Amino acid sequence: MTxxxxxxxxxxxxxAHQALSDAQAASDHEGVAAYEGRVSALLAIADLNGIDVAG
Structure with a gap:
């Protein structure tokens, strides 16, 4: 990977993490669900490509 x-x-x-945090702070339940999905998808892409994003 480049x-x-x-x-x-x-x-x-x-x-995505910042947007999730913002949505949680605003009690935006639809936004929370959307950004949880975005974070999950990005973590899956990282995993598939051997990119360690922990920490």
Missing amino acids: EAFEQELREQLDL
Whole structure:
């Protein structure tokens, strides 16, 4: 995997985590569900590509 792909994936994951946090703070249940799905999908992509995003 290219370094650019890994960096973009990490940035997208950071954005999704922030959006999830914002949705939780706003009690936006639909937003929470959507961003939980986004985070889950990005984590699956990372796993499939051998990218360690823990920590």
